[in-house]
Amino acid sequence: MPMQTETSDGCRWSDEEAMERVASEDDAQAFTFLVHRWRGxxxxxxxxxxGDATGAQDAAQDVFLRLYIRRSDFDPERGRFSSFLWRMALNRCYDELRRRRANGEHEKRALELMQAVPGRDPTLKAVMCSEEGVLVRRALSGLPEHYRAVLVLRHYQGMKFREIAEILEVPEGTVCSRMAEGLHLLALELSTLREHARDGEGGTDAGKRV
Structure with a gap:
């Protein structure tokens, strides 16, 4: 059963009901309801x-613009509103990643992430957590898009394999294989990045001792 949420004026809509109102009546209140509910x-x-907050905010705005423009494309008989919106968001991210690669921005962003790794600090635990987060983000950014999407949806959005399969419009078995392969590639990438980080730290310490 679709989940219903109560609006500020007491209306109770499911996502599908709200989207139907947007598609059939250009209902501004229903669209605002969906934006508030899903923007975060x-x-x-x-x-x-x-991999960056500014780009994410811009992309999210574009997603909701596309949602309104393509409001008549949503068909509740073909799937849930959430899958329709997640798929639209992923496609927007794919477009942005392709644009960045074409403009040479992907390598620049990866360098910025590496430069953001903090140096040594008395609060070692906090630093290590922060550093590890940066390394994971960079490792994720280096994965092919179809692996990255599965990992993000599974580990960061907490989705089940069947939900991911519905969003990506692929068999559930394909999602499982992409998950396994993606985790393997992520582990390899993290190992390489950690090794480079250790080499860089050792070189810095050696320079200080000279």
Missing amino acids: AIERLCMRML
């Missing part, structure tokens, strides 16, 4: 896919 989740997805 879509921004978080875009953040994980793109």
Whole structure:
């Protein structure tokens, strides 16, 4: 059963009901309801896919613009509103990643993430957590998009394999195989990044001792 949420004026709509009102009546209140309900989740997805907050906010705004423009494309008989919106958000991220690669921005962003790794600090635990987070973000940014999407939806959005399969419009078995392969590639990428970080730290310490 679709989940219903009560609006500020007491209306109770499911996502599907709200989207139907947007599609059939251009209902501004229903559209605002959907934006408020989903904006945070879509921004978080875009953040994980793109790796930066500003780009994520811009992408999320574009997603809701596309949602309104393509409001008549939603068909509740073909799937849930949430799957329709997640798919639209992923496609927007794919477009942005392709644009960045074409403009040479992907390598620049990866360098910025590495430069953001903090140096040594008395609060070692906090620093290590922060550093590890940066390394994971960079490792994710280096994965092919179809692996990154599955990892983000599964581990950061907490989705089940069947939900991811519905969003990506692929068999559930394909999602499982992409998950396994993506985790393997992520582990390899993290190992390489950690090794580079250790080498850089050792070189810095050696320079200080000279």
